[in-house]
Amino acid sequence: MRRTPFYPFHKEAGARLIDFGGWEMPVQYTGILEEHAACRNHVGLFDVSHMGEVWFRGPKAMDAVSHLVTNDVKKLALGQAMYTAMCNERGGIVDDLIVYNVAPEEVLICVNAANRDKDYNWMVSHNPFGVDIVNESDFWAQLAIQGRHAEALLQTLTDVPLAGIKNYWFASGTVAGIEGCIIARTGYTGEDGFEVFLPAGAADILWPAIQKAGEPFKLANIGLGARDTLRLEMKYCLYGNDINDDTTPLEGGLAWVTKLDKGEFIGRDPILAQKAAGVPKRLVGLVVEGRIARPHSPIVVNGAVVGEVTSGTRSPSVGLNLAIGYVPSNLAAVGTAVEVDIRGTLAAAKVAKTPFYTRPY
């Protein structure tokens, strides 16, 4: 299994490690509920170094990216980032990712860990502008610092004025003496927070520095278990569970990052055709009564299976059984009653407004 540069710290902290898409990653340090609460109430630290970093360089770098992704990345100012989908020729989602406009002729794309090689291969084989595309994933480490105290904590380690970085903007600078970091106000938790890219070789410096700086802020290390419950409360997609190569952005709730009028991009025509013909299914949030739905639990209406749950858990913050799943578009309206077949027992469920959680500050 592959390991991130922070692996020794996870071992030392007594984390429980699991195989996550070929990566030996911490699923929990002290317990999922405790870690979830720490992120919601204080601040949490996540090792997300398994994510991939692909750089596009050249005069047409952003044109090349725009050709690949659904969102209108050409509108990005320098120092601005954007969430988007990258689609195949059928309009299916190759990956969901974040595009960073780092410098003129220099664009960073952060991709999902499990898709690092798939995405890179897709990008270099769909590069009509002939820009330099370099997979630097092994040279970068990444930490997410998420929670209401994230800014105050991180500010103790950098001179970059963090209050000036708006949501989905970023700055380059020095963190804990480590030069060449990228500090982005992004995250996957629904809290305020940052994701810091750093040279992988400096991981040994940053981890202990953040631990020490985090003490007054009740910093907790957060594993993949709570990362999943935090993102699920926001209905943030998990690639491979909620969206995949066969789901379109319109089906997966990503129409808001799909700009069909921005001009050509891979997958635009089939997505336009689907929009015209009608989107057959939609990813919705569900609140399930009594029991916890799990991935692949069938969604049932009048005894017939109409869809499937893609993610589900007991929500630590909201206190309800939450799920995400696909239903036919005519059943996607908030308030629609359905049932979920949970290991042979039907549980009542309702399509719910999302995100399920809203931060209180």
Next chain:
Amino acid sequence: MSYPAHYKYTDQHEWLSIEGDVATVGITHHAQDALGDIVHVELPAVGKTFAQGKSACEVESVKAVSDVYAPISGTITEVNGALDGNEAVINSDPHGGGWLFKIRITNPSELGALLDAAAYEAVAAH
């Protein structure tokens, strides 16, 4: 955490505390630790009869659901209603307050195959 010496155990990570013809059943420390934070339990109905090895109830953590099998054949006489909304007791006190159900033993000959604490500790350590 130690495994009470006066309990019996199964290789499916359940414990039994036997008094007369009734066994109190729960999951072991090892099982709760492997599951993580427990947030939901589907307890069996009182009066329901189970054959040994059949799924009698479900214990769910944030991440996963796990069957609890009837460690012996019998009829459910009582379930731990105090767990409702307080499932974390199974994590904090798995061999005591975290008990799941009581079952009236119908086939005492099944008891012989249960593990003692030392044998179970070897299973749990494996």
